Amino acid sequence: MPVAGSVRSIMVSSHHIAAAFRDVTKRFGETAILEDFSLEVAGGEFVSIIGPSGCGKTTLLRLLAGLTEPSGGEITQEGQAGRSAYIFQDATLLPWRTALRNVELPLQLAGVSRDERRQRAEELLKLVGLSDATLKYPRQLSGGMKMRVSLARGLALQPSLMLLDEPFGALDAMTRNRLNEELLDLRERQPFTALFVTHSVSEAVFLSNRIVVMSGQPGRIAVVETIDFPYPRKSALREQPEYYEKVAKVTGLLHQAEEVVA
Amino acid sequence: MKARFWLPPVLAGVLMMALWYAVIAAFDISPYVFPPPHEIAKATVDKAGLLFSALGHTAWAAVLGFALAVTCGFAIAVLLASSGLLKRAFYPWVLALQMVPVVVLIPVFVIWFGAGLPSIVAITFMISFFPIVASTTLGLVSTDHGMRELFETYHASRWQEIFHLRLPYALPHFLTGVKIAATLAPIGAITGDLLAGTSNFEAGLGYLILLFRQQFYPAAIYAIALLSAVLGFVFVASVQLIAWLALRHWHESSQPGE
Ligand SMILES: Nc1ncnc2c1ncn2[C@@H]1O[C@H](COP(=O)(O)OP(=O)(O)O)[C@@H](O)[C@H]1O
Numbered sequence: 001m002p003v004a005g006s007v008r009s010i011m012v013s014s015h016h017i018a019a020a021f022r023d024v025t026k027r028f029g030e031t032a033i034l035e036d037f038s039l040e041v042a043g044g045e046f047v048s049i050i051g052p053s054g055c056g057k058t059t060l061l062r063l064l065a066g067l068t069e070p071s072g073g074e075i076t077q078e079g080q081a082g083r084s085a086y087i088f089q090d091a092t093l094l095p096w097r098t099a100l101r102n103v104e105l106p107l108q109l110a111g112v113s114r115d116e117r118r119q120r121a122e123e124l125l126k127l128v129g130l131s132d133a134t135l136k137y138p139r140q141l142s143g144g145m146k147m148r149v150s151l152a153r154g155l156a157l158q159p160s161l162m163l164l165d166e167p168f169g170a171l172d173a174m175t176r177n178r179l180n181e182e183l184l185d186l187r188e189r190q191p192f193t194a195l196f197v198t199h200s201v202s203e204a205v206f207l208s209n210r211i212v213v214m215s216g217q218p219g220r221i222a223v224v225e226t227i228d229f230p231y232p233r234k235s236a237l238r239e240q241p242e243y244y245e246k247v248a249k250v251t252g253l254l255h256q257a258e259e260v261v262a
Numbered sequence: 263m264k265a266r267f268w269l270p271p272v273l274a275g276v277l278m279m280a281l282w283y284a285v286i287a288a289f290d291i292s293p294y295v296f297p298p299p300h301e302i303a304k305a306t307v308d309k310a311g312l313l314f315s316a317l318g319h320t321a322w323a324a325v326l327g328f329a330l331a332v333t334c335g336f337a338i339a340v341l342l343a344s345s346g347l348l349k350r351a352f353y354p355w356v357l358a359l360q361m362v363p364v365v366v367l368i369p370v371f372v373i374w375f376g377a378g379l380p381s382i383v384a385i386t387f388m389i390s391f392f393p394i395v396a397s398t399t400l401g402l403v404s405t406d407h408g409m410r411e412l413f414e415t416y417h418a419s420r421w422q423e424i425f426h427l428r429l430p431y432a433l434p435h436f437l438t439g440v441k442i443a444a445t446l447a448p449i450g451a452i453t454g455d456l457l458a459g460t461s462n463f464e465a466g467l468g469y470l471i472l473l474f475r476q477q478f479y480p481a482a483i484y485a486i487a488l489l490s491a492v493l494g495f496v497f498v499a500s501v502q503l504i505a506w507l508a509l510r511h512w513h514e515s516s517q518p519g520e
């Protein structure tokens with residue numbers, strides 16, 4: 001599948017396949033949730049998945065993360081499976097650990113020594129702008145800060161692929177916009193391929209190289225839209241007419257996809 | 263501390279004390295039936311030696327039984343939670359055991375351990391271990407699903423999941439059980455002493471109840487009630503403090519203003 005021509009060189013330059021679904025079917029009991037789903041994500045790409053609620057977006061990420069098995073078809077990922085990180089919708093921080101110790105968790109589970117993981121966790125928290133909150137507990141953090149900690153934790157093992165399930169869905173519009181910018185910024189510094197599930201068309205347009213619009217019951221790809229605004233993208237992009245037009249177009253595509261169900 | 267916190271209970275206490283005297287005066291109740299507060303204070307002072315050594319013995323038995331209940335309760339909960347089969351097989355029996363009123367077992371304990379401290383500790387243990395088992399088991403098996411999946415995505419080993427997730431997740435549940443046990447342990451120690459205590463210098467508060475009943479000294483029995491309440495309060499307050507220290511940073515139950 002072609003990748004937008006204007007993807008800049010911060011992305012892994014070769015067009016190797018970072019993750020792929022080939023004719024994947026997923027059934028829970030009798031009901032098919034996904035049917036003959038095929039998608040290839042190139043290394044360095046940022047792909048958003050958007051579609052009606054219940055169409056199987058979360059299931060797609062869970063399949064890729066190995067949290068659930070496909071009923072049919074094939075799922076491949078470059079390198080070993082451990083090189084992907086899953087960012088959960090609700091941050092999923094351990095409440096008994098400070099922000100720092102939450103970020104340390106993946107390193108600790110991987111057997112990294114105490115000093116090394118502490119230093120790495122401090123760097124990561126700095127990267128997400130939370131140097132002042134390292135010793136705070138999750139309940140002392142705002143929703144946006146929790147999500148930043150979760151992103152820092154996700155980046156701890158330097159994953160080549162990030163799976164993000166509506167990470168900013170619970171945040172207010174302003175925080176969400178800021179975190180969108182920060183996410184792109186993070187990617188400049190520590191590159192990764194992203195598969196990003198969202199309900200927000202404007203967020204998807206702002207972030208992605210490609211947007212996969214799904215229709216539901218069973219979940220399949222309705223249409224794929226390429227977004228070729230050059231990176232780095234800054235908040236000013238949101239004021240461009242081209243951006244509005246793209247948002248309007250994708251919103252239209254999403255509505256069409258939703259009507260397929262109705 | 264603000265007056266609005268300490269004033270109401272103090273006033274209520276004074277009011278109840280006044281009511282106490284008023285009832286005694288109004289119905290001309292004999293101090294043997296219902297002694298006035300100052301008689302109880304006097305009995306406490308008169309029998310101070312006996313009462314406080316008994317309080318010490320009872321407190322010691324309560325601490326031992328409680329410590330045993332916490333240790334064994336925790337161990338049993340970990341065992342039950344470690345396998346679904348084990349839990350399904352044994353949890354109903356733990357429940358059934360709990361349904362046996364502990365007093366029924368007292369003669370059994372006396373046969374096994376003889377009268378005195380070992381039996382009293384056993385009774386205290388029996389009364390207070392179940393809430394720890396029940397609530398810790400619940401905590402260990404109800405680990406947040408999302409957190410478990412987080413560990414799964416990091417390919418955590420079983421032991422890593424137990425140490426870094428299940429046990430810390432269950433800590434508030436465990437401490438809830440421990441707090442309930444702390445309210446029960448002093449009651450267990452007094453009941454045990456009453457029904458399996460000995461008359462020698464190990465006498466506890468329960469045994470003194472029998473003694474003062476024999477001597478027909480009701481004011482002293484009220485003094486025992488008072489000391490029992492103090493013992494229970496200190497016990498519960500210490501455990502609450504430990505629980506609060508353990509959870510203060512992260513758990514809802516230990517936030518100020520609640
Ligand atoms: N473990 C499961 N067992 C049964 N049905 C499930 C399970 N997980 C998801 N589903 C169903 O699969 C469908 C797609 O779910 P999901 O992938 O979460 O959708 P989305 O993220 O797009 O809203 C839903 O109808 C949901 O009820």
Ligand SMILES: [Mg+2]
Pocket residue numbers: 057058059165
């Ligand atoms: Mg979902």
